[in-house]
Amino acid sequence: MSDSSSLHQVAKRSQLRDHVPLRVEAGDTPVLLIRDGETVHAYRADCPHAGAPLEHGAICHGRLVCPWHKATFDVSTGALLEPPALQGLSRYRVELRGDDVLVSTDAPTPAPAEEQTPDSGEAKRFAIVGAGAAGAAACAALRELGFRGRIVLIDHETTTPYDRTALSKFVPSGELAARDVYPLLDDDFFADQQIDQKLANVATLDARAAEIRFDNETDPLRYDAALIATGSVPKPPPVRGFDDAAVRGRVVMLRNVNDAARIEQWAAAGHRAVVIGGSFIGLEVASSLRKRGLDVTVVSPERVPFAKQFGDEIGALFMQLHRQNGTTLEMDTQVEAIEPGEPLTVRTKNGKQFACDFVVAGTGVTPATSFIAGVGRNDDGGLNVDASMRVAPNLFAAGDVACFETQGGQRIRIEHWRVAQQQSRAAARGMLGLDARQPAVPFFWTYHYGKRFDYLGHARAGDWDSCLTLGEPERYAFVTLYCRDGRVIAALGCERETAIALLAEAMREPLPADDARRIVEQADNGDAG
Numbered sequence: 172m173s174d175s176s177s178l179h180q181v182a183k184r185s186q187l188r189d190h191v192p193l194r195v196e197a198g199d200t201p202v203l204l205i206r207d208g209e210t211v212h213a214y215r216a217d218c219p220h221a222g223a224p225l226e227h228g229a230i231c232h233g234r235l236v237c238p239w240h241k242a243t244f245d246v247s248t249g250a251l252l253e254p255p256a257l258q259g260l261s262r263y264r265v266e267l268r269g270d271d272v273l274v275s276t277d278a279p280t281p282a283p284a285e286e287q288t289p290d291s292g293e294a295k296r297f298a299i300v301g302a303g304a305a306g307a308a309a310c311a312a313l314r315e316l317g318f319r320g321r322i323v324l325i326d327h328e329t330t331t332p333y334d335r336t337a338l339s340k341f342v343p344s345g346e347l348a349a350r351d352v353y354p355l356l357d358d359d360f361f362a363d364q365q366i367d368q369k370l371a372n373v374a375t376l377d378a379r380a381a382e383i384r385f386d387n388e389t390d391p392l393r394y395d396a397a398l399i400a401t402g403s404v405p406k407p408p409p410v411r412g413f414d415d416a417a418v419r420g421r422v423v424m425l426r427n428v429n430d431a432a433r434i435e436q437w438a439a440a441g442h443r444a445v446v447i448g449g450s451f452i453g454l455e456v457a458s459s460l461r462k463r464g465l466d467v468t469v470v471s472p473e474r475v476p477f478a479k480q481f482g483d484e485i486g487a488l489f490m491q492l493h494r495q496n497g498t499t500l501e502m503d504t505q506v507e508a509i510e511p512g513e514p515l516t517v518r519t520k521n522g523k524q525f526a527c528d529f530v531v532a533g534t535g536v537t538p539a540t541s542f543i544a545g546v547g548r549n550d551d552g553g554l555n556v557d558a559s560m561r562v563a564p565n566l567f568a569a570g571d572v573a574c575f576e577t578q579g580g581q582r583i584r585i586e587h588w589r590v591a592q593q594q595s596r597a598a599a600r601g602m603l604g605l606d607a608r609q610p611a612v613p614f615f616w617t618y619h620y621g622k623r624f625d626y627l628g629h630a631r632a633g634d635w636d637s638c639l640t641l642g643e644p645e646r647y648a649f650v651t652l653y654c655r656d657g658r659v660i661a662a663l664g665c666e667r668e669t670a671i672a673l674l675a676e677a678m679r680e681p682l683p684a685d686d687a688r689r690i691v692e693q694a695d696n697g698d699a700g
Contacts, residue, residue: 177277183270184211190246192235194226197274202263204272205230205246211267213274214249214260218242221334221353225260229669229694231676235260238668240589241614241625241675249282253611254592255304257311257356258282287317288603295320297602298383298392300373301400301539305570307332307355308592309398312599314364323367323392325383328427330368332356336588338431339452340618343459345439349432378545378566396565396602399543399554400595402426403536403571403586408447410506417511422530425452434531438463441528445469445517447506449476451617453533454489457498458619468499468525470506470517479632481663485651488644489619496620501525536586538572549574553584558610559601560594567601569594577629578610585629587615612678622647625671627678628661635660639684641691642667650674650691652684659687670694 179197187193187206194216195202201216203225218225223239230236234252235244243253249260259282264275297313299306302324310324324330332355341347361368372386376399382391405424412418423433434456438444444460446453449471457467473479475486476493493500504521514526538552546563548554553574560567560575570591574584593611600607616625635653642649650670653661659682664671670691674682677690 177275178266178273179276180271181274182272184267184272185270187211187272190230192226192228192230194224195274197263197276200263200276202274202276203260204274205235207246211265211272212246212249213263213265214244215279218256219258219260220254220256227668229672229676231673232679234676236672236675238672240616241672243676244282245285250285251282251315252285254308254596255355255589257308257592258315284315284317286605288605290604292318292320292395292603295395296323296393297321298323298325298394298397299400300325300376300383300397301402301570302326302328302330302332302368303335303400303402303570303591304332304355304588305400305402305591305595306398309400309569309595309599310364310366311356311360312596313602314366316599316603316605318599318603320395321367322364323369323394324361325369325371325373325392327370327372328429330361330370333428335427338425338428339455340459342431343434343438343456344462345435346459346462349428349435352428352431373542376543378543378563380545381565394565396567398560398595398598398602399540399562399566399568399572400570400591401539401572402591404539405532406535406537408506408532408534410447411508412510415509415511418509418515421515421528422509422532424532424534425456426536434460434529437529438465442466443468443514443525443527444529444531445506445515445525445527446531446533447517448533448535449473449500449502450533450535451477451615453531454493455618456531456533457493458496461496461498461620466499467497468501468517468527469493470501470504470519470525472503472505474503476500476502480626480630481651482632482635482638482653484640485644485663488647492619492622492647499525536571538584540572551584555582558597558607560598561601567598569598583629585613587613589614609679612675614675622665623668625664625668626661627663627671627675628653628659630661637684639688641688642695652687652691654684657684658682659684662687667691667694 181195193204203214203216205212218237227238242256251259261279266273334353374384382393384391443466446469478486507520508518510516517525554568571586640651648666650664
């Protein structure tokens with residue numbers, strides 16, 4: 172019999188549209204209602220990753236997509252299907268009495284796993300090298316899938332994974348202190364899930380011997396399966412003066428929270444910054460520093476920012492946005508030298524010079540794989556993987572280090588945060604002997620002057636033969652579809668979260684451009700069901 176004291180009448184079933192999420196209050200608890208035919212589901216209302224309001228998400232093919240970072244959940248169960256969330260949606264009990272929808276907020280049920288391994292592997296030991304986004308997702312996925320053996324998470328910097336995307340977007344502006352960057356997993360996760368955290372520098376991983384050796388330690392760690400999730404290391408800027416101690420101490424290559432803390436410290440005391448390179452991280456840092464009020468100059472060899480990724484027309488919008496907000500863009504040139512002094516002097520190859528208090532260098536990265544023995548590496552340091560992210564027997568890779576084959580037969584690496592998590596979940600399945608799943612659609616987001624840009628797919632200039640922009644790009648409210656042979660291969664949206672969420676699911680299969688256009692128009696008209 173139901174405990175009426177815990178039940179809250181929250182809605183009328185007749186007011187619920189099929190597959191259109193609705194946020195309601197059950198007492199003091201926000202709840203997300205989803206009607207699926209005659210069934211009504213009730214879940215936690217906010218995404219477990221960053222608290223996005225899921226009523227602004229989209230439902231497509233039985234999957235609920237978060238509006239912000241595109242975490243995906245099973246509509247019927249709340250199970251996690253795609254990161255960056257690392258857990259599913261807790262579920263509340265629903266009672267239907269006539270047209271009344273009642274929800275009990277007592278003892279919500281945790282989301283089930285999408286699938287469970289038939290072999291719990293209690294006698295096995297898995298090693299995960301790298302405690303970033305991919306490492307965190309792998310730990311969570313292995314336990315979610317039913318692995319009960321030993322997991323050892325290894326990193327030389329930290330064994331508490333955190334949200335590195337905040338380092339360029341929110342720390343330089345002062346909106347978020349470096350010490351307060353969000354952890355990806357709760358403090359008690361590792362203890363509750365019995366995951367060993369090892370802070371150590373890996374000297375070698377021998378794929379043939381299936382063992383890991385550490386600096387300053389004699390005994391190796393032997394494993395039954397290992398995941399390489401070490402990310403990348405920055406390339407030093409190839410400029411004269413960088414090796415001068417008086418210069419190098421005021422140049423930062425942003426990769427971790429310690430680097431972000433240096434920028435934070437300098438930004439609080441300084442007034443002028445130069446950013447070397449027009450990468451996503453570089454221009455995000457520029458945007459963030461401008462919000463803090465610093466004078467910022469970006470020096471980039473590209474004529475137009477992001478033209479390789481988005482084309483000249485959209486790249487020009489980014490250039491306009493930065494200049495409108497006071498950033499100096501010195502394009503189509505390179506930094507030649509950095510000279511010490513108070514202030515530093517940055518000289519460019521086109522004969523200009525800029526005074527600054529510090530420099531942020533974004534001049535590329537190299538996959539962190541130099542410690543691996545027993546397998547081949549590509550010229551760029553990447554590791555070739557199969558559909559299960561397998562490099563060699565019992566060795567897997569995910570994230571920046573993984574070079575995978577696209578549906579078109581190309582081998583590529585994608586250096587984006589959510590892709591690393593998607594790949595690590597695939598690797599977890601492979602480590603457990605489960606079948607590979609359909610490849611997920613790559614996604615990343617970038618943030619400039621309060622404008623959010625969401626990107627789906629993977630394409631470079633020349634990959635598409637046509638593009639279609641829907642909306643008002645001059646107002647930074649649009650979706651651009653990049654197409655080849657009449658099908659969408661990538662999409663970029665600005666302030667169009669619902670449309671991008673729907674496209675994220677639709678692009679799991681070949682998507683005709685006309686169908687994509689209808690999806691965008693329906694989302695803009697408020698019909699996302």
